[in-house]
Amino acid sequence: MAQRARRGIEMDVEGMNTALRRLCDKYGVAVDGRLVADAELAAGVRLEMVGGAVSLLPWRVERRFAELKKLIDGKTLEEVSTLRFAVMRNGARLGHLLYREFDLCEWMAGASIRKTFAVVAGGKVANVIVTFANGMSASVECSAALPEGAAEIDRHEIIARRGVACDRVVDTQVPQASIYAFTADGTKTYTDTDAELFGFSDAEIWAVRAAFAVLKAPALVAEWKKAGCDVKEKVMQTLACAETCVPAVFSEEI
Amino acid sequence: MKPVKIAMMSLTHGHTRKYYQTLLENAKLDWVASCAEDQSAKETYELYQTGVPCYLSANEMFERHPDIEAVVLASANDKHLAQVQDCARRGVHVLSMKIPTFDMSEYDAMIAAVDKAGIVCQIELEMHYNPVVHRLKKLIAEGTVGKIVSVQATNITLSPVWAFPWQGVPEASYGRRVPLKAGDARCRGGALCDHPHIFDLVRHLTGADFDFVYSSVAPNLRPELQVEDMLLVNGKLKDGTAFLFDPSWSRMEERLKVPGPGWEVFPKRMEVNVTVVGEKGTLVCDCFGPNVYHNGAPNDRYTVQYTYFDEWIGMIDEFVGCIREGKEPLINLRWHRPTLAAMNACYDSVASGGPCVVS
Numbered sequence: 001m002a003q004r005a006r007r008g009i010e011m012d013v014e015g016m017n018t019a020l021r022r023l024c025d026k027y028g029v030a031v032d033g034r035l036v037a038d039a040e041l042a043a044g045v046r047l048e049m050v051g052g053a054v055s056l057l058p059w060r061v062e063r064r065f066a067e068l069k070k071l072i073d074g075k076t077l078e079e080v081s082t083l084r085f086a087v088m089r090n091g092a093r094l095g096h097l098l099y100r101e102f103d104l105c106e107w108m109a110g111a112s113i114r115k116t117f118a119v120v121a122g123g124k125v126a127n128v129i130v131t132f133a134n135g136m137s138a139s140v141e142c143s144a145a146l147p148e149g150a151a152e153i154d155r156h157e158i159i160a161r162r163g164v165a166c167d168r169v170v171d172t173q174v175p176q177a178s179i180y181a182f183t184a185d186g187t188k189t190y191t192d193t194d195a196e197l198f199g200f201s202d203a204e205i206w207a208v209r210a211a212f213a214v215l216k217a218p219a220l221v222a223e224w225k226k227a228g229c230d231v232k233e234k235v236m237q238t239l240a241c242a243e244t245c246v247p248a249v250f251s252e253e254i
Numbered sequence: 255m256k257p258v259k260i261a262m263m264s265l266t267h268g269h270t271r272k273y274y275q276t277l278l279e280n281a282k283l284d285w286v287a288s289c290a291e292d293q294s295a296k297e298t299y300e301l302y303q304t305g306v307p308c309y310l311s312a313n314e315m316f317e318r319h320p321d322i323e324a325v326v327l328a329s330a331n332d333k334h335l336a337q338v339q340d341c342a343r344r345g346v347h348v349l350s351m352k353i354p355t356f357d358m359s360e361y362d363a364m365i366a367a368v369d370k371a372g373i374v375c376q377i378e379l380e381m382h383y384n385p386v387v388h389r390l391k392k393l394i395a396e397g398t399v400g401k402i403v404s405v406q407a408t409n410i411t412l413s414p415v416w417a418f419p420w421q422g423v424p425e426a427s428y429g430r431r432v433p434l435k436a437g438d439a440r441c442r443g444g445a446l447c448d449h450p451h452i453f454d455l456v457r458h459l460t461g462a463d464f465d466f467v468y469s470s471v472a473p474n475l476r477p478e479l480q481v482e483d484m485l486l487v488n489g490k491l492k493d494g495t496a497f498l499f500d501p502s503w504s505r506m507e508e509r510l511k512v513p514g515p516g517w518e519v520f521p522k523r524m525e526v527n528v529t530v531v532g533e534k535g536t537l538v539c540d541c542f543g544p545n546v547y548h549n550g551a552p553n554d555r556y557t558v559q560y561t562y563f564d565e566w567i568g569m570i571d572e573f574v575g576c577i578r579e580g581k582e583p584l585i586n587l588r589w590h591r592p593t594l595a596a597m598n599a600c601y602d603s604v605a606s607g608g609p610c611v612v613s
Contacts, residue, residue: 025281026280026281026282026571027279027280027281028281063561064545064546064561067545067546067559067560067561068546068559070559071546071548071550071559075551076515076548076550076551077548077550077551078550078551160550162550162551162554163548163549163550163551163554164548164549164550165546165547165548165550165559166546166547166548167544167546167547168544168547169544169547170547170556175544176540176543176544177544178386178389178539178540178541178543178544179386179389179390179393179537179538179539179540180537180538180539181393181398181399181535181536181537182535182536182537182538183398183399183534183535183536184534184535190386190389190393191386191544192385192386192388192389193385193561193562194385194564195383195384195385195388195564195565195567195568196564196567196568198385198388198389
């Protein structure tokens with residue numbers, strides 16, 4: 001199952017809903033929603049609740065991003081200046097890749113994106129420079145051009161006056177794994193991060209965790225809905241402006 | 255399932271604070287009380303603002319909370335026997351820290367007390383609930399590398415003695431004062447006592463017990479300690495598997511009284527890496543990585559910010575399940591006994607200078 005999402009196979013939504021119910025039961029949270037597959041969303045699923053559908057932002061509960069955010073909020077890093085984010089994947093929509101990175105940008109920066117200038121090539125690569133309302137900058141490299149079968153490569157670096165933080169270890173260019181298996185069949189890697197959801201792919205794990213976070217703290221519904229709508233609009237305008245080679249500028253309220 | 259009324263005792267073990275979140279969040283538990291070993295431990299506990307009342311006497315805690323069903327014994331090793339016997343007398347289930355005792359007669363007295371009372375006694379070997387270890391076991395069970403021929407493993411950390419002083423006191427850590435070897439001023443009770451995990455794990459991975467061990471201590475990195483901080487161990491299991499372990503305190507630390515940011519000097523303060531060589535392949539495994547990294551406050555040093563912390567969740571889940579369903583924990587007193595026998599044999603090997611058969 002762990003390798004399924006990387007091979008582009010659909011999520012096991014039924015299994016994810018079972019896991020979601022198990023978490024809710026364990027932690028005393030009401031099961032007021034269920035996950036539904038939705039290929040139009042970057043997360044690949046949405047959470048259906050009584051009040052309507054919720055677009056999930058699973059990366060916000062992904063452990064590495066949660067820890068990076070803690071480093072900012074806890075003042076381990078002081079006076080952040082620039083974010084350097086990158087993601088390369090195969091078979092993804094460029095808009096979906098930008099959507100995740102833009103939302104991570106705003107969440108980490110603690111400020112909204114005010115201006116973007118994107119250079120797009122071949123419909124599969126976008127290199128974007130971002131300016132935030134608080135003056136910070138970001139570079140966002142997105143590529144949907146990795147060959148079939150290649151594992152996702154990404155990097156999220158935060159540069160501050162005091163300290164640099166990154167989800168990749170120094171002197172490496174690609175994600176490391178927890179286990180490397182060297183056999184006659186070649187080298188296989190395994191990275192498992194969540195014992196309670198062992199066996200699910202990363203995408204499935206963080207979607208379940210995001211749904212659980214919403215059910216546990218319903219105030220997230222409005223927060224994520226607004227963030228998701230804003231970012232979606234910014235991604236669309238960024239890609240549209242790239243065609244005319246002009247910056248996209250955003251007002252405070254979109 | 256009715257939540258288990260649980261308490262914590264002593265609060266002087268290095269793992270104490272790691273239980274707080276899961277005891278508070280798990281709906282299958284009702285954390286009702288704590289009791290501290292002394293005023294200092296109580297004051298440290300209060301820094302974490304759990305909202306759970308804390309006493310300075312176990313008797314007072316049990317009198318005020320007669321509904322306590324289970325306890326986490328977060329105490330020094332030399333306290334475990336009396337506490338286990340006290341809990342057994344009260345019919346209270348026990349989750350003990352990783353070294354119940356190194357004294358095998360005490361160990362057997364614990365088994366007798368637990369058996370007589372019919373309580374659950376689980377030993378805290380949290381690696382089993384780590385998702386990477388789960389994958390490692392699965393790959394081996396599926397035959398990915400065939401029959402295991404060798405295991406090399408590290409269980410290396412900083413030294414916790416400045417925050418948890420009993421870990422540097424031979425009587426409290428090892429149970430008595432036993433010189434490491436002739437002409438050596440140091441005693442048993444240091445880094446080895448802090449790192450039973452790889453000794454336990456190799457038995458699970460192979461299904462075999464220890465045959466013999468050889469161990470050697472190096473000069474201490476911290477010469478002021480009364481106990482060893484650097485040692486190496488190799489040997490064979492009864493199925494012929496060779497092994498080499500590093501269970502040292504080889505990562506330096508700032509001498510903080512309360513663990514917190516800036517504790518580590520080396521970027522990664524705790525590492526458990528395992529290499530499994532099989533007849534059909536090799537697995538190399540980092541049980542606590544990858545993570546995220548920074549060089550920010552307070553010391554501007556390159557530092558690992560861990561993203562692995564599931565161990566306590568799974569372990570407590572198992573403990574609760576054993577209590578409610580009457581099951582035997584994976585790491586129970588009888589299972590764990592040969593692991594401690596092997597660790598004692600390591601000390602015997604250091605003393606003799608030669609290999610030591612594990613009885």
